[in-house]
Amino acid sequence: MERLGTSQAGATELAREQTSDSGTGGAEATLKRIDYIEEEAENVQFAIWANRPMSAKKMLKTLSKEVDEAEGQIMDLYRALSSLERSLEELEEMSEGDRNAWDLTILGLQHLREGNWGAAADCVEGAVSSMGRAGLERSLNTLARHLNEMGELSDIEEIALTLVNQGKKALDSDLSSASKAFEDAISALGPIAVHEATSPFLVNSFFLSIGTTWPEGKDHALMVITLENTGENNISTMRLAPPIPYGWSSTPKMCEIPEIPPEGFIEIGIEIRPSGSFPQTALLGSSLNITTGYYVDYGSLKVQTRIENRTPNLMQGLLLDPWMPDGFETLRLPLVENLSPGAVVHIPIEVLNLREAIGIGS
Incomplete structure (x- = not known):
């Protein structure tokens, strides 16, 4: 153009x-x-x-x-x-x-x-x-349409949609306020991918870690997600549903990860809660520190889980079932037979790339 x-x-x-x-x-x-x-x-x-x-x-x-x-x-x-x-x-x-x-x-x-x-x-x-009034109205309407088409929104996306709606209402009465609302919305949100994006696990190189801790005196766990760009290109903005276990809920329900430049790093904290009433002592997560690391290199995925026994007791028969991104599955679920008090083990996870497997089988 x-x-x-x-x-x-x-x-x-x-x-x-x-x-x-x-x-x-x-x-x-x-x-x-x-x-x-x-x-x-x-x-x-x-x-x-x-x-x-x-x-x-x-x-x-x-x-x-x-x-x-x-x-x-x-x-x-x-x-x-x-x-x-x-x-x-x-x-x-x-x-x-x-x-x-x-x-x-x-x-x-x-x-x-x-x-x-x-x-x-x-x-x-x-x-x-x-852009003038016409360009501003076009931009606000386009942004509102994209956000409304996204389904479940992250907290930042909800804020951006509120700002966009405020801007649309102010167009006729206060163009300056409408412009400010639009500026604030795009400053918080960044560019939106209009078309369905390729999986970031296929087109980037990065290290992702997912761990869970139990803050003292809180009724919820904290899932900590970190992502470091190890490649030479920017990682585009992405939306990530927190990888919570079945029967759990998260706040927020959707994470907005901004564009990350080479060597860039981001850390996100998400509150997660189990459904129903369970005492903290009954939850396995409060007895173990579990962090899973994912090294992604343009479709190649290596996974390792770190487990720490936080109790003074021997733990036996721990079956690991780490989260996997779309297109990947664990070949087998690893079993930790014995974990001594205070002990830490690192378990490599065997991963199957379903796309490659289908290609081999065809």
């Missing part, structure tokens, strides 16, 4: 014009935040040199919060710009406003790669403004 838009200089100027009423520019705000982080890092170093550990600890806590906020802002901008890029790419024809929005979106992604997230924020605002 041919892109006929403004030059980079023109897009930069357009971004400035679109955000001229918002006070301090985003690029200037970026520099101020970077200067503040660098200054605080020096202050922490000086406090350590001066043997003032409590003061250094307090400043480090503040600095860590500032860095976390900056990281969250960067991810929001990346999701918003990626969503705009995806939605504009799918248009068969572009209006002048759409072309300006496209140029600002590409410029915003460039600013983000260069570390100038303030200027990238200006580009997001400018791109949404460039």
Whole structure:
């Protein structure tokens, strides 16, 4: 599709014009935040040199919060710009406003790669403004349709749908509020895959771990899912139903995993509860720490389970039945005959790739 838009200089100027009423520019705000982080890092170093550990600890806590906020802002901008890029790419024809929005979106992604997230924020605002009322209404309606077609929604998707509905209601009365609602929705959500995606276990390289712990004094378990991108390409946004056992429920019911760059890492905590009334002491999960690791390499899957006996008693006859992604099955369920008090064992799981098995048999 041919892109006929403004030059980079023109897009930069357009971004400035679109955000001229918002006070301090985003690029200037970026520099101020970077200067503040660098200054605080020096202050922490000086406090350590001066043997003032409590003061250094307090400043480090503040600095860590500032860095976390900056990281969250960067991810929001990346999701918003990626969503705009995806939605504009799918248009068969572009209006002048759409072309300006496209140029600002590409410029915003460039600013983000260069570390100038303030200027990238200006580009997001400018791109949404460039689309005008007609483009904004089209984008809100498209996003609402996709979300409504997804069935069970994650918490983030529910929030995004609420924002989209608020934006649609505000279109006639307050275009600025409608634009802000749309920006917030795409910042939280990122691009939505309209068509059914290929299984991420077939087209990526990553390490996934799933473990369960019982927080002290809580009436629920916590399932912890971690995912590390070990490949050279980004892992696209994916939706994952928590792999809970039969008879259990989870909160949330659906997880939204954002796009993960190479060497990127994410950790998600999910509350899980058994159906019915069971005392915690009667649940096997509170007596064992079980974590299963999955090494995925473009369709190849290696699985290993770690089991720890948390009790002072010998445990016998533990039959393992780990969760498997679609298209894979365990060849046999491993049996741990004896597990001493406090002992830890690592059990490799034999895995069958059903697609390969069907190919061999045909």
